[in-house]
Amino acid sequence: MTSGISKADFARMIAGAAATIRSQHAVLSELDCAAGDGDHGATMLRTVDRLEKAFAPGGPEDLKTCLKDAGWSVLGVDGGASSSLLGVFFGGMADAAANDMTGMFEAGLAALRKQTKAQPGDKTMMDALVPAIQALRAAADSGKSVHEALFDAAAAARAGAEATRSLTARYGRAKFLGEKTLGHADPGAVSISLLFEGFYKGFSNLKGESGNA
Amino acid sequence: MTSGISKADFARMIAGAAATIRSQHAVLSELDCAAGDGDHGATMLRTVDRLEKAFAPGGPEDLKTCLKDAGWSVLGVDGGASSSLLGVFFGGMADAAANDMTGMFEAGLAALRKQTKAQPGDKTMMDALVPAIQALRAAADSGKSVHEALFDAAAAARAGAEATRSLTARYGRAKFLGEKTLGHADPGAVSISLLFEGFYKGFSNLKGESGNA
Amino acid sequence: MKMKKFINKPENIVAELLAGFALSHPGQIRLVGSNLVARAVPKAKGKVGVVTLGGSGHEPGLSGFVGEGMLDISVAGEIFAAPGAPRCLEAIRLANNGAGVLFIVLNHAGDVLSANLTMEMAKREGLNVKMTLTHEDISGGTDPEDRRGLVGFLPVYKVAGAAAEEGQPLDACCEIAERMGRNMRTLAVAVATATHPSTGQPIFELGDDEMEIGMGQHGEAGTGRMKLKTADETAEIMLDMLLKDLDVKAREELLVIVNGAGATTLMELFILFRHVDQVLKAKGIKLARAKVGEFITTQEQAGFQLMIARLDNELIRLWDAPSNAPYFVVR
Amino acid sequence: MKMKKFINKPENIVAELLAGFALSHPGQIRLVGSNLVARAVPKAKGKVGVVTLGGSGHEPGLSGFVGEGMLDISVAGEIFAAPGAPRCLEAIRLANNGAGVLFIVLNHAGDVLSANLTMEMAKREGLNVKMTLTHEDISGGTDPEDRRGLVGFLPVYKVAGAAAEEGQPLDACCEIAERMGRNMRTLAVAVATATHPSTGQPIFELGDDEMEIGMGQHGEAGTGRMKLKTADETAEIMLDMLLKDLDVKAREELLVIVNGAGATTLMELFILFRHVDQVLKAKGIKLARAKVGEFITTQEQAGFQLMIARLDNELIRLWDAPSNAPYFVVR
């Protein structure tokens, strides 16, 4: 079954993502101190604030419109590389049909790829994002529920982020630190895994409450 | 007996003074770190270099001329307060008759007093210089030899410099450190005691050699 | 070492510093739109607009060079972070006086991402914009993509800004900026770290007796970590690398810029410059123009950037043209 | 902390920095006589000469302000040490264009000693010289003799220099300098020490969470050692003391200068200035003119000086007059 989601579903996912980021932002900044300029946690806090606002009640009813607005708003975080990339990602999600969550995430990734040549293995957010979205596709193709799909995606993102420890950075500010980045996970990749963990929790909690998976 | 001295005598005194300063300049800078800007040792090194040059062989034969030149040259050390004051002092010595050493030192002090209101007790070079010159006068009046007079002067200068430990600065840069200067001897006063110790040693050594005191 | 900076809430640093900057230079600059630094008196219609973007925390860079004869608008991001595309697009719209806009971008990952997005959006709106990238830091290697934009932005702003002021068309302004860019090289050295004003953390570590040649604008590592050297030794090592990379020949005319990183004194910069001049004389290379001071800093980092640029007659004329930017006044 | 400075032999610092300064500003200044910093193009005959003296290690102060519209000659001493009378006398002779010389002296023990000696010698030579002393540091107490000369030298150089350039006679130039001096007040604060470039020693000690209000130009102690405060709190404390001491009334017009000590960033100075402006507005005091930057530093000391000065119309006109000093260009 292809899994459509509503604005309400996505709003819950965003709320979940905001919660995980807020609980972990200090870790993100520490990682960025080791391999960048130390501001990634602060940037992600401003990013999730804006994502939440874009999905706040009273906003447009249409999910695509909300995503476009969210993307634009995140671009405006002025937080360097990651906020530009995440803005492109969320904005790009609006390019696909709203009744296909997997397609939307794929559309976001496609938009992102227009802005960066980074591939998994280059120690960037791509190391978490690409496997996460591949997991969504696999789940959808094998007819899993959104709940299950998001669970698989979060697991894949975490694994991808973990794996960046053993990589040396080839993109972004960290590129210039080369070998020195070995042993530290990439902050952007960890952010992606936190976002997907939040998507899963946010989506499922309430489904859980409403009793069915 | 009033004690005249020759250019050769004074040149030996200067050589002796240069030696004591060179052996102690680090101490002077340390003291100036505690109560000033740390450059007093360096300034005194440049000062004694110039004093020696002024009395080097080949220069003017006349002691007064040498002292005038020495004073002007020391003013040119560009070392802040102390080089200006010592330049005035040595230059001022030329205002008295060359056959009266005590009178010459008194003339130097008189010239210095035109430039500073500092009195013994204010924690400046005056705390060593004034007693040193009083000792010269006393020695002269009681008919002591130059050798003895310089010995008394050096002792008086050292005592005066020592006593500055228990004073708080009221002149110069150190003024602003007030109480903080308690416990440290005043660098300028210590320089004066080193100069007089050197005057004594420089004058006497050779006299010693030539057998009579 | 504990950070000791005169700030208020870390999250307000950029807004407050921009406000103070504008208040202290009312006759020269003002804040417009979304905290964009613009000229107090906009440029005459029909002249090319010149816009730049960059993170904050590098004052007077980059906004200190907005003014008659240089930039029209500077888009300042958060501390060490590029501003996003929306404010850059807003700046380009505002700077367009009907003759198009030159968008000068320093090669740093975040800045380039924002700039590329901005260009796509501007094109979609049919705005007439050309983007030029500065990347003159030779420590990055030979691939231009790996060469960061350091203090070389200054001559590029200056000559492109002067050309625009003269009324030269966008293509010409862009060509001049690129010619300046092709002919300049920079190398940075650091001896002591800065603290990040928002996090209070040191941005890199260096041994008590070490220096690092090739250090980037935000403490991104360089290649040459070595024992601390004298001013003359350091200047000589860096100048030789720069002359070689730019392939400077005797009798050519150079612009030399010595840029202090923050805590390194003008006293030291003069001592360094003195030896640069001696080495150039020895090689028969002409020192055409020079600038010594703090143009782009990294907080209280200690170190400096040495930049050389080959000048032709037109570039010299444009470098000498008047400017009224708060931190680059030329009569 | 080990000192990390780009120097060569400590004993050569001053000669080398002056050489580098002159080489980097050939069109504006040159070294004459015994390493005196003079204008590249001497002032026209019949105009009053303006001369100053002071220790080195405070760049761009004081020699950075030699140029058309400001100083004719600056006599630089050793690091933190006043130059002696002989070179000051030489400077006054050279600066005399037949209309006499104004000798501007900052109130520091060593400088005043040299200046007094210089004046005696100049008088003996029959030179027409007037000396004016700047002492605006209110931390010294109420006795003017105890008030040091801090960044207030800048407006005094500027207005006296502009008056001389206009061709005003020596008495008028001196009166203007003294009027500027009477109407200005400065307070300094330090949060981190500098190292003495010759000795490598820190020039004072401060706790990790302390700041000291009233710190002098060379780390001479102030009166107000306290816990580190925010930018706004610090600005407010200092501004209130200054306004009270100068007895500033609502609607009066002020010049405000925020001078960085060395390691304190322009970012911080802007944040501080922003609040100074807010407080003045709240009190109904007019901000007539402002200057934010590094005009006199103490190596890599962290802290700043806040100066306020009451301006009248003539002083405003002279402050605005053109200047071509390397570190104070006014169009």
Ligand SMILES: Nc1ncnc2c1ncn2[C@@H]1O[C@H](COP(=O)(O)OP(=O)(O)O)[C@@H](O)[C@H]1O
């Ligand atoms: N070219 C790129 N492609 C993909 N991801 C990137 C790229 N550049 C940076 N990133 C991601 O951005 C993260 C850094 O984000 P952040 O610290 O917020 O921005 P900045 O590096 O500008 O300070 C990196 O950890 C990396 O995951």
Ligand SMILES: Nc1ncnc2c1ncn2[C@@H]1O[C@H](COP(=O)(O)OP(=O)(O)O)[C@@H](O)[C@H]1O
């Ligand atoms: N007004 C003064 N009268 C007498 N002696 C003074 C005066 N000012 C300074 N001194 C002497 O000068 C010494 C400091 O000399 P130095 O450190 O070489 O100069 P500066 O203080 O300019 O750095 C002080 O220790 C003091 O003895």
Ligand SMILES: [Mg+2]
């Ligand atoms: Mg970062």
Ligand SMILES: [Mg+2]
């Ligand atoms: Mg001293």
Ligand SMILES: [Mg+2]
């Ligand atoms: Mg950043």
Ligand SMILES: [Mg+2]
């Ligand atoms: Mg001194």
